[in-house]
Amino acid sequence: MKTVYHLISLSTLLVYVHGVKYKMDQQKLQDDMVKVVKANEHLVEDDLKQDDKYDRIKSVSIEYNSIMKSPMGGLLFQGYVNDDPSLTFNAGFQKYQDEIETSNVAPKEKLDEFL
Template sequence: MKYIKIIGIVVVILAVIAIGFGVKYKMDQQKLQDEMVKVVKANQDLVKADLKQDDKYDKIKSISIDYDSITKSPMGGLLFQGFVNDEPTLTFNAGLQEYQEKIETSNVSPKEKLDEFLQKGE
């Protein structure tokens, strides 16, 4: 009976510790996600400027970022998706990378429908 009480107490203590580590991990992940969103929001104009380089007919009026799609790249930097002119079908992939203490765009590429939209001279 005495051993069962001791084992029960140890199990409860281990469960509390495990839950504590789980909560801390989740909070750290949310903090990292919030920081990544802040960086992307602050550099949204860089992405728009990069997309406008392929916009011969000045069709891009605005861009929207899907903040839930922001992930940390295995090669460093951030990767995310977005769309232009409030049209969810006109999507692009983009990234931000830090080079010599300066943030620059990387891998900014329109998907097929956006590329077709930008090439039409309507």
């Protein structure tokens, strides 16, 4: 009976330790993705300003809690312009030949009308 108790305790401890390590790995991955997006935020702004015929975009803000790993590789995230959360866009980054490039920068309907 004592052996069964020890096995159950050991199993519970191993599951707990594995869960904590998994959570820490996920947080590190999220932190790394945020760093990449922050370092390359200007690429999204440049891409959006190419469609801005009337020079209306004054600032670009990224919603860092929306950053996620794309199933096809790269990063996906959302943001908005001019400190107006209704003027939103979707965007992504892809690594191509050791350089980070924008991918899928797409203004949503209200931002598209604004531009």
